[in-house]
Amino acid sequence: MKSPARVLLAGVATLATVGALVGCSPAADESESGKTELRVATFPPGADAAAYEAFAAQEAQFEEENPDIDVVGVEYEWEGPTFAVQLAGGSLPDVFTVPFTDSKTLLENGQLMDVTKEMDELGYTDSFNPIILDAVTGPDGNIYGFPRQAYAAALHYNRDLFEQAGLDPDNPPETWDEIRAAAKQIHDETGKAGYSQMAINNTGGWQLTSQTAARGGRTQIDDMDGTSESTIDNPATKATLEFLHALKWEDDSFGSKVDLDWGTINQEFAAGNVGMYTSGSDIYTALVRDFGLDSSVYGMSVVPLEGDDPGTLGGGDIAVMSPTIDDATKAAGVKWIDWYYMQKLLDEDAAVLDAKTLNESGQAVGTPLLPVLSRELYEESLVWIEDYINVPRDQMAPFSDRIWDQTPVGEPKVKTQEVYALLDGVVQAVLTYENADIDALLAQAQTDAQALLDE
Incomplete structure (x- = not known):
């Protein structure tokens, strides 16, 4: 068993020197003890000590069952602008995670390990939601990763700021107009940003796309003939930008920071400086574990839907391996992925062990997610672990009670991160320049995005 300090130091060393980690080198696959050394992704930098205690306990459990494998945890956080450099430089762990949106590009570039045979042997290929499994299915029909978590867009809000502003935290806004009004009320009464939005490192484009879908628009259409059409210049995207412009320049409720990303x-939200923002529904764990959020102030609801064809943008991430690792490391990696990520979704004993271990280490158990398998199995798993659930699910009821009534929408499939990066500039322009020409920005963005799609 490795101490949390060893896990932490391994991660710090990895992040400090891109390319220093030799997880893709056959020479690194066998430790001095003769065991197969497996470097696996753990948490983003800044995770609390309890998170590493929980990981150390799980690591020990895995190694007891697999005494020929030596697990080394590595701090890891996927970020669009730096991921490609880390991948090319060989500085990623042997087992890591990527968002659905990045998987297609990685598949096209041959940068993911084929795990079709291994998944079939494990016996749960057919258990996945087919739409989700498509994210890791290559043009050859083979499978190149394990979908391990999915989320839907959600509205996150600070219950304490709601109360200070005279708002009811048990009845959060249900329309975009109500969000705008609540944001102004929060700012006027507390001086805090009533609403904020991500704008850099591809996250501005991500959230603009999410809110476009919520208003009935789409930023990209698959023509089903191998080509895709950019449809950024649409009324829903324009309405989203006008909403942000109104918050910033008319209501003064957006706050001064217009250069925020996921982290x-x-x-800012965990520090009590933001009343509301949109992100994935899986964010609670990171807010508490990595950013020190006081769970009593947290609230979550669904994103408002409007328009003729609204939907909730969904996403998730996938546990994957590089195709350059050797057979022994691949075999060890599959065992880890199955044990650490998958069995708790499928097996009651594994689910209970995982929940118990996390609970005893003070980690979040029971955060609302979208099932990568069936809804029935997901809801059954909550029954399995109900004795260990420690998140304030009543404060998340506005989301969990209503999300099943919303239509899920997948993220754009082609040049996803590149288009998100392009849209960052549009969001930043609206938040930075009061007289920004939204029509001109959208027209140019559509032209530029189509050029990316045509490459």
Whole structure:
């Protein structure tokens, strides 16, 4: 068993020197003890000590069952602008996770390990939601990763700021107009940002796309003939940008920070500086574990839907391996993925052990997610672990009670991160320049995005 300090130091060393980790080198696959050394992704930098205690306990459990494998945890956080450099430089762990949106590009570039045979041997290929399994299915029909978690877009809000502003935290806004009004009320009464939004490192484009879908629009259409059409310049995207413009320049409720991304907006929210923001429904665990959120102030609801064809943007991530690792490391990696990520979704004993271990280490258990398998199995798993659930699910009821009534929408499939990066600039322009020409910005973004799709 490795101490949390060893796990932490391994991660710090990895992040400090891109390319220093030799997880893809056959020479690194066997430790001095003769065991297969397996470097696996753990948490983003900044996770609390309890998270590492929980990981150390799980690591020990796995190694007791697999005494020929030596697991080394590595701090890891996927970020669009840096991931490609880490991948090319060989600085990623042997087992890591990527978002659904990145998997197609990695598949096209031959950068993921084929695990078709291994998944079939484990016997749960047919258990996955077919739509989710498509994210890891290559053009050859083979499978290149294990979907391990899915989420839907959600509205996250600070119950304490709601109460200070005279709002009812048990009845969060249900329309975009109500969000705008609540944001202004929060700012006027507390001086805090009533609403904030991500805008850099591809997250601005991600959230703009999410809110476009919620208003009935789409930013990309698959023509089903191998080509895709950019449809960014649509009324729903324009309405989203006008909403952000109104918060920033008319209501003064957006706040001064217009350069937030996934990590920094979580930090601002956990510090009590943001009343509301949108992100994935799986964010609670990271907010508490990595950013120190006081769980008593947390609230979550669904994202409002409007328009003729609205939907809730969904996503998730996949446990994958590089195709450059050797057979022994691959075999060890499959065992780890199955044990650490998958069995708790499928097996009652594994689910209970995972929940018990996390609970005893003070980690979140029971955060609302979308099932990568069936809804029935997901709900059954909550019954398995009900004695260990420690998240304030009543404060998340506005989400969990209503999410099943919303239509899920997948993220754009082609050049996803590149288009998100392009849309970052549009969001930043609206938040930075009061007289930004939204029509011109959308027209140019559509032209530029189509050029990316045509490459």
